[in-house]
Amino acid sequence: MSLDLHPREYKKLLESTQVIPWRMEWPSMTFSYVGPQIEQLLGWSVDTWHCIYDWADMIHPEERDGVIEACMNYAHQSDEYELDYRAQSKEGSYRWIRDVIRVVHNDRGAISALIGFKFDITERKRQELALAQANQQLQLLSMKDATTGMANRLMFEEILSREWMRAQRHNQAISLILIELDEFEAMANQSEPATLQQLLCQSSVLVMQYARRGCDLAAHLGEGVFALMLPGAAIDAASQLAIALQEDLIRAQIPLPSVKREGFDSATHLTASIGLANHTPQSGESPLKLLDLADRALVKAKQNGRNSYSAA
Numbered sequence: 001m002s003l004d005l006h007p008r009e010y011k012k013l014l015e016s017t018q019v020i021p022w023r024m025e026w027p028s029m030t031f032s033y034v035g036p037q038i039e040q041l042l043g044w045s046v047d048t049w050h051c052i053y054d055w056a057d058m059i060h061p062e063e064r065d066g067v068i069e070a071c072m073n074y075a076h077q078s079d080e081y082e083l084d085y086r087a088q089s090k091e092g093s094y095r096w097i098r099d100v101i102r103v104v105h106n107d108r109g110a111i112s113a114l115i116g117f118k119f120d121i122t123e124r125k126r127q128e129l130a131l132a133q134a135n136q137q138l139q140l141l142s143m144k145d146a147t148t149g150m151a152n153r154l155m156f157e158e159i160l161s162r163e164w165m166r167a168q169r170h171n172q173a174i175s176l177i178l179i180e181l182d183e184f185e186a187m188a189n190q191s192e193p194a195t196l197q198q199l200l201c202q203s204s205v206l207v208m209q210y211a212r213r214g215c216d217l218a219a220h221l222g223e224g225v226f227a228l229m230l231p232g233a234a235i236d237a238a239s240q241l242a243i244a245l246q247e248d249l250i251r252a253q254i255p256l257p258s259v260k261r262e263g264f265d266s267a268t269h270l271t272a273s274i275g276l277a278n279h280t281p282q283s284g285e286s287p288l289k290l291l292d293l294a295d296r297a298l299v300k301a302k303q304n305g306r307n308s309y310s311a312a
Contacts, residue, residue: 018037019119021115031050041120044090058088059085067083071083080100081101082098097118143158150226157287167280168282172231175237176278178295179245180298182306187199188223191257203224213230233278249270255268273309276297277312279293293312297311
């Protein structure tokens with residue numbers, strides 16, 4: 001079964017929809033037809049659509065040149081294509097438009113016209129933007145430590161990889177300080193979650209104060225271990241900072257929860273053991289090398305007892 005419509009009936013049918021049909025003659029770049037629905041959507045009357053420049057003037061300035069260039073290029077490359085852009089209404093606001101375009105050729109194969117349909121996709125774009133923002137927020141949350149609000153291990157490793165490549169290009173060193181709260185395992189096993197969370201939050205505030213430059217990064221790697229990455233910092237400067245951090249932690253007088261463990265009863269306030277590594281990345285080396293060096297320094301510091309410091 002086929003549907004045979006008189007041209008007038010077909011035109012009436014088209015103009016009864018929310019889709020906006022149009023035709024532009026290629027040689028003159030003038031519109032021979034634009035559906036009357038355009039006035040309801042954008043406020044511009046059909047009479048204002050004379051040529052391609054009238055259309056271009058309505059496209060958002062940030063997208064105008066790219067959209068016009070794409071329209072011209074695609075017309076020579078494909079019989080059908082789509083363009084998404086923001087079009088300005090008569091009152092000054094913008095609507096998202098999707099133009100579905102078909103290229104019409106004459107008997108000689110040359111382009112004679114472009115015909116198309118304009119769809120209002122504003123609501124769809126709003127939903128896409130909201131979804132993208134939600135996904136971005138989820139990604140940010142996935143890189144934040146839930147307890148302290150600091151960067152977590154995932155973010156730390158990602159930024160370490162980035163800084164490692166930058167340091168390798170510029171032949172610069174990176175300093176990494178690992179700070180482990182003394183006897184954290186015993187506290188974690190015997191303390192209430194709320195008490196442990198408060199302890200970590202108090203410690204994180206102090207550690208974050210030492211990430212003073214825009215390129216510095218303070219992170220909680222988990223299980224009471226914090227990291228302080230200092231791109232471009234010399235080992236002497238990083239060492240002074242590590243010792244100062246250790247002393248500030250003592251001065252903070254953060255009270256310890258009551259736990260039972262040999263050699264722990266005499267301590268009443270929080271302390272930390274610190275390991276420092278400084279390394280200039282070499283070709284073929286992994287960023288994990290710096291983390292391994294700092295971890296070895298931290299193990300050495302812990303072997304010397306609580307509140308100890310060691311540099312690799």
